[in-house]
Amino acid sequence: DADVTQTPRNRITKTGKRIMLECSQTKGHDRMYWYRQDPGLGLRLIYYSFDVKDINKGEISDGYSVSRQAQAKFSLSLESAIPNQTALYFCATSHMGEREQFFGPGTRLTVL
């Protein structure tokens, strides 16, 4: 079945470290999104991309960067991780012209 996958699923890192979260999809969707989930705050959009080379900031992009290396891959980087970036991170995809978003399984990131 076509799916959205994320690696790693869990990661513990230290303050100041650079970390990359990867998202891959086999759905053939052109749009990809990165969200973070915090208790009581819901899902907040970090960055989104319509196609390779297209990058757009979301609600909370400070401290994050992204790369869309191919249509099927969208990576999220934390250049210098800080403890308040501890959260559950979700990648999602959608097809142009359709509004349903399909989420990956999530990456739980802990910054000590």
Add this chain to the structure above:
Amino acid sequence: GENVEQHPSTLSVQEGDSAVIKCTYSDSASNYFPWYKQELGKRPQLIIDIRSNVGEKKDQRIAVTLNKTAKHFSLHITETQPEDSAVYFCAASISSNTGKLIFGQGTTLQVKP
């Protein structure tokens, strides 16, 4: 920008009772309102959505209503079952071109057997 408020943050009901979750949005240009369900340890999944040209939509035990004048929409679950226990998120979207969704804060629904 768009803002979505969701209430209540937690909701506990007895099996068989109904549950209602409410959301309000700020941008009158919003035209798409989905609801996602996230079971414990799982990914969010779309369960129902409504567009601004429709006032109500039903799918078996779940329904969504939209009041554009008041800028609020609600999720109704009837005859709740333990498997309905999950976190529910509402969202709003202005443009199908961007596909951007602004989510509410989430409601944790517990259905007691």
